[in-house]
Amino acid sequence: xxxxxxxxxxxxxxxxxxxxxxxxxxxxxxxxxxxxxxxxxxxxxxxxxxxxxxxxxxxxxxxxxxxxxxxxxxxxxxxxxxxxxxxxxxxxxxxxxxxxxxxxxxxxxxxxxxxxxxxxxxxxxxxxxxxxxxxxxxxxxxxxxxxxxxxxxxxxxxxxxxxxxxxxxxxxxxxxxxxxxxxxxxxxxxxxxxxxxxxxxxxxxxxxxxxxxxxxxxxxxxxxxxxxxxxxxxxxxxxxxxx
Numbered sequence: 001x002x003x004x005x006x007x008x009x010x011x012x013x014x015x016x017x018x019x020x021x022x023x024x025x026x027x028x029x030x031x032x033x034x035x036x037x038x039x040x041x042x043x044x045x046x047x048x049x050x051x052x053x054x055x056x057x058x059x060x061x062x063x064x065x066x067x068x069x070x071x072x073x074x075x076x077x078x079x080x081x082x083x084x085x086x087x088x089x090x091x092x093x094x095x096x097x098x099x100x101x102x103x104x105x106x107x108x109x110x111x112x113x114x115x116x117x118x119x120x121x122x123x124x125x126x127x128x129x130x131x132x133x134x135x136x137x138x139x140x141x142x143x144x145x146x147x148x149x150x151x152x153x154x155x156x157x158x159x160x161x162x163x164x165x166x167x168x169x170x171x172x173x174x175x176x177x178x179x180x181x182x183x184x185x186x187x188x189x190x191x192x193x194x195x196x197x198x199x200x201x202x203x204x205x206x207x208x209x210x211x212x213x214x215x216x217x218x219x220x221x222x223x224x225x226x227x228x229x230x231x232x233x234x235x236x237x238x239x240x241x242x243x
Contacts, residue, residue: 042221045088052222056083073106073114093219097123119154125211126150127219141193144169151211160206162190165228172202186229
């Protein structure tokens with residue numbers, strides 16, 4: 001796992017260390033600390049709301065999004081350059097980066113119970129309910145999940161995939177011999193899934209990039225959960241937002 005330099009605001013650093021030490025676990029100060037980290041108190045979204053926050057150009061099903069836009073189970077969400085949207089659908093929650101396009105999948109168009117998604121382009125952080133099987137797809141990869149936190153980056157040539165925690169079954173779309181099952185507790189084995197390599201060689205190790213434990217805490221909070229870890233090391237300095 002790659003680590004960046006100590007470039008963050010010292011106040012943010014103190015809050016992270018306090019959370020890592022367990023000083024605020026399950027307490028009102030913990031919620032206040034998260035509020036300072038994220039800019040507002042991250043709590044479970046009410047049933048009539050899908051979007052927690054957004055910036056820049058965001059569209060849902062081809063229409064400009066607002067904080068009042070509802071996102072259903074078969075929605076297409078798109079972001080412009082330098083945009084971002086943080087949202088939840090049912091018991092799943094997401095951070096979609098700029099220049100991204102994702103199509104959600106559900107048994108019925110208006111259902112909040114997702115069965116999977118297709119990341120057509122861009123970058124997506126996702127958390128899903130425990131024990132619910134789901135399928136994630138990109139141009140070069142198909143991933144089966146069973147209650148996880150994951151991060152994906154998709155382009156036509158390769159998929160970056162990090163199993164932040166939970167169990168995933170990863171397969172290269174063009175190579176049935178390239179398959180791997182990951183059981184992760186804390187970003188244990190990020191991977192690139194590529195194409196055009198010899199049989200059995202289209203999955204390879206990757207660095208830890210472009211997502212943080214703080215963001216996982218945020219999106220889990222939006223659906224009333226928390227990650228299985230809270231900064232297990234007091235010196236955690238995962239990649240900061242440089243994109």
